[in-house]
Amino acid sequence: xxxxxxxxxxxxxxxxxxxxxxxxxxxxxxxxxxxxxxxxxxxxxxxxxxxxxxxxxxxxxxxxxxxxxxxxxxxxxxxxx
Numbered sequence: 001x002x003x004x005x006x007x008x009x010x011x012x013x014x015x016x017x018x019x020x021x022x023x024x025x026x027x028x029x030x031x032x033x034x035x036x037x038x039x040x041x042x043x044x045x046x047x048x049x050x051x052x053x054x055x056x057x058x059x060x061x062x063x064x065x066x067x068x069x070x071x072x073x074x075x076x077x078x079x080x081x
Contacts, residue, residue, distance in 0.1 A: 017046055019076040020053035026073065027063040031056075 005012055024032050035055055038048045056064075067073045 016076050018049045019074075020056070021045075021049040023064045023067075023073055024052050024056065024060060027067055028060045031060050 002012075005015065032052065035052060038045070043051075064073065068075055
């Protein structure tokens with residue numbers, strides 16, 4: 001995976017911290033559409049990702065865990081500082 005990170009110019013931490021956004025996009029796209037949209041002029045992508053992660057319902061979390069268990073999502077661990 002390190003080669004992939006270098007190839008696209010993104011470090012692992014950046015990917016891990018924005019993982020909740022990607023997971024929600026795959027697991028619950030309708031839920032993501034229900035959230036206020038990302039506005040580059042008002043917030044950073046990391047802030048938007050945090051906002052999405054904090055808004056997740058138990059159903060969305062369960063769907064994400066189910067997809068990870070089936071191997072359809074990468075088992076990326078993330079922890080906001």
